[in-house]
Amino acid sequence: MRIHREAANLTQEQLAEKLDISCGSLSRIESGRQFVTRTTLENLSKVLKVPISDLFLYSTHSATINENKIELLQYIEVMNDIEIEFFLNQIKVYYEFKERL
Template identity: 80%
Template sequence: MKQSFSNNIIFPIRIHNTPHFIKLFGKNIRIHREAAGFTQEQLAEKLDISCGSLSRIETGRQFVTQTTLENLSKALKVSVSDLFLYSTHSSTNNEKKIELLQYIETMNNYEIEYFLNQIQVYYKLKPHFKSFT
């Protein structure tokens, strides 16, 4: 599902200009870049920024401008809000979560409700399945 952009993006979460937040955001950009199959050089070229700037973004030493944020979303083919979703789990788990979110974005309300119900049932039964704990 494509997201349209305006000059005033409403961020999905309240942005705190803290080193911890910026570092987690940068890590998430790297995960999305790797999942899309780009090298830093390739993505930096698409964004029209230096490779050094992208490296600083990914390592949490620099935050993005609104224009770069929009361009990241377009280049990586994810919504702006997806760029703010992060996890401390491995890249593989993040890739699976990204894939799951992409499926969810294509679902109608009925399908979302159905699968949410299935997940809720799973979590109620999970303690009874030794192989899942």
């Protein structure tokens, strides 16, 4: 995310203002210490003019992201709210089942 922010010639302060979040929150999001909401992800994508999936390509936690995760993010990016809710419910069912094993 930082790479895209810098490519857009924005400081953390400027981007935080455009996203209507605190500079501290943006700093924690960029460093992976805070989860980002879907709304903030969508706004980041618009402000930085990059697909949501691209925001995860240069993670500070990992130099490369599993190709399956990238593909999954690309599918999620084009889903509507109903499809996302359905997909999320399927994942929850999977994890509930997995925990019982």
